[in-house]
Amino acid sequence: MKNDIVGAVGSRLAAGQNLLIASHERPDGDAAGSLLGLGLAMHAAGKNVQMVLADGVPSAFRHLAGADQIKASIEPAFDTFITVDCPEYNRTGKVFAALRSPDINIDHHTTNEKSGELNLVEGDEVVTSAILASRLPSWGHRITASVAAALLTGVLTDTLGFRTFNVTPEAMLQVAARIEAGADLPQLYRRQEVGLAANRRIHSTHGQ
Numbered sequence: 001m002k003n004d005i006v007g008a009v010g011s012r013l014a015a016g017q018n019l020l021i022a023s024h025e026r027p028d029g030d031a032a033g034s035l036l037g038l039g040l041a042m043h044a045a046g047k048n049v050q051m052v053l054a055d056g057v058p059s060a061f062r063h064l065a066g067a068d069q070i071k072a073s074i075e076p077a078f079d080t081f082i083t084v085d086c087p088e089y090n091r092t093g094k095v096f097a098a099l100r101s102p103d104i105n106i107d108h109h110t111t112n113e114k115s116g117e118l119n120l121v122e123g124d125e126v127v128t129s130a131i132l133a134s135r136l137p138s139w140g141h142r143i144t145a146s147v148a149a150a151l152l153t154g155v156l157t158d159t160l161g162f163r164t165f166n167v168t169p170e171a172m173l174q175v176a177a178r179i180e181a182g183a184d185l186p187q188l189y190r191r192q193e194v195g196l197a198a199n200r201r202i203h204s205t206h207g208q
Helices: 002-015 029-044 128-135 145-158 169-180 185-206
Strands: 018-022 048-052 080-084 104-107 118-121
Touching (some): 002 080, 002 128, 029 080, 029 145, 128 169, 145 185
């Protein structure tokens, strides 16, 4: 059954030409990383891609390639709607309230409500970015350095720097593969910390 869904998602992505990709409000690293990883890979495949986060991109992830392409509003011209790392459709935010449910829903949360027409939900994966890292090549897409950096960010942040209980040997092998593809792990650590520190300063100032 899983192979059927994986194949169906790959075929739907191949058939679509104008893609809308979204994730949840208050996006974390896996939301931003999986959205960018998929969006950049689809753009490289010649697709027209709009990436939308209702709350925009947190400063901790604005250094990632393609982050400046993420918008907070939707352009109407799309034929395939995809959500990533979003277990509940209403968490995409008010900007998506008028839309139908997604054509494709890709997620790692076991609580996913499976709101999509096609639901690729792999609860045994550590993060949604890891699902994309393993599936994109099988769908015929190359993991470039920019895609690798986005997907590695998802793993890095959601596992708290590889410290959560669900980090597996397979997950660490994927980390090695993303580094081999061109992602700079030490730099991703540093840039994330700089962004988080900036957020803390902003919130501290606003609280005074």
